[in-house]
Amino acid sequence: MRLLEGKTLLVTGASAGIGRAAAIGAAAAGASVAINYSRDDAGAEACVAEIERAGGKAIAVKGDVSLPETAGEFVARAVEAFGKVDVMVNNAGICPFHAFLDMPVETLERTMRVNLHGAYFMVQAAARQMVAQGHGGSIIAVSSISALVGGEYQTHYTPTKAGVHSLMQSTAIALGKHGIRCNSLLPGTILTDINKDDLADPEKREYMEGRVPLGRLGQPEDMVGPIVFLASDMAAYVTGAALLVDGGMFVNLQ
Numbered sequence: 001m002r003l004l005e006g007k008t009l010l011v012t013g014a015s016a017g018i019g020r021a022a023a024i025g026a027a028a029a030g031a032s033v034a035i036n037y038s039r040d041d042a043g044a045e046a047c048v049a050e051i052e053r054a055g056g057k058a059i060a061v062k063g064d065v066s067l068p069e070t071a072g073e074f075v076a077r078a079v080e081a082f083g084k085v086d087v088m089v090n091n092a093g094i095c096p097f098h099a100f101l102d103m104p105v106e107t108l109e110r111t112m113r114v115n116l117h118g119a120y121f122m123v124q125a126a127a128r129q130m131v132a133q134g135h136g137g138s139i140i141a142v143s144s145i146s147a148l149v150g151g152e153y154q155t156h157y158t159p160t161k162a163g164v165h166s167l168m169q170s171t172a173i174a175l176g177k178h179g180i181r182c183n184s185l186l187p188g189t190i191l192t193d194i195n196k197d198d199l200a201d202p203e204k205r206e207y208m209e210g211r212v213p214l215g216r217l218g219q220p221e222d223m224v225g226p227i228v229f230l231a232s233d234m235a236a237y238v239t240g241a242a243l244l245v246d247g248g249m250f251v252n253l254q
């Protein structure tokens with residue numbers, strides 16, 4: 001029996017990166033998968049096609065997570081296709097690196113809206129559906145190691161990741177009585193489009209690699225096992241928790 005057999009899992013921002021890996025990995029573990037994406041039609045279609053080629057079920061629903069209506073539509077389309085929602089993986093996020101002193105207001109506000117407001121709307125929409133269904137569920141937020149530590153060019157971003165982590169702690173309390181578990185994943189540095197430009201600088205990349213006791217930066221696939229675990233009944237008594245998935249980067253002081 002596969003770990004997510006019979007479950008419906010939704011994941012936001014899944015046309016690329018961690019979200020895409022999560023969608024494909026969850027489908028391989030038996031879940032029917034609904035992916036949200038914002039603009040990349042080809043990426044979303046390719047993700048769905050890869051799941052279907054492997055014998056899985058998936059749909060793609062376009063929508064900007066920063067808009068409150070996107071979350072309700074995403075959940076409704078998933079229910080229409082698969083009958084229910086068991087797991088929500090809130091993953092969509094942006095990190096436009098920028099210095100603090102001249103941070104454009106629009107960059108600050110967009111980052112907050114996508115990463116934090118978007119998470120709030122998605123978690124709320126999924127929870128409403130799970131409560132109506134009456135058989136619990138699992139909500140996973142892709143937060144970050146950056147919820148715990150700072151970044152010079154991430155002053156607009158790290159508070160959103162701390163916020164998402166905090167949202168999981170509060171919703172774990174609010175939703176526990178409905179059997180809905182809420183947990184955060186805290187990835188370290190995972191090689192995706194979000195940091196492609198930043199890590200194009202060989203010195204920066206070498207420095208970041210050097211900080212990881214396991215000796216390499218992460219790949220999106222490194223996130224799949226932790227996501228499937230938290231989504232599954234193996235984690236039936238895990239809620240309000242935060243799991244670092246960082247190759248040991250956080251604890252590496254010296």
Ligand SMILES: NC(=O)C1=CN([C@@H]2O[C@H](COP(=O)(O)OP(=O)(O)OC[C@H]3O[C@@H](n4cnc5c(N)ncnc54)[C@H](O)[C@@H]3O)[C@@H](O)[C@H]2O)C=CC1
Nearest residue numbers: 013016017018038064065092093144187189190192193194
């Ligand atoms: N790559 C890394 O080192 C780390 C990433 N994270 C988090 O992981 C999550 C996924 O990021 P990655 O896969 O690394 O980057 P990515 O850039 O490959 O993926 C981000 C995804 O979010 C989507 N997205 C962006 N804005 C959106 C919007 N308004 N509505 C819907 N979708 C939207 C993008 O289209 C893309 O599919 C983000 O929340 C990020 O903060 C956390 C820690 C480390």
Ligand SMILES: C[C@H](O)[C@@H]1OC(=O)[C@H](O)[C@@H]1O
Nearest residue numbers: 095144146188189194195
């Ligand atoms: C985008 C960054 O490389 C990445 O995002 C995070 O949340 C991590 O802390 C990394 O800095």
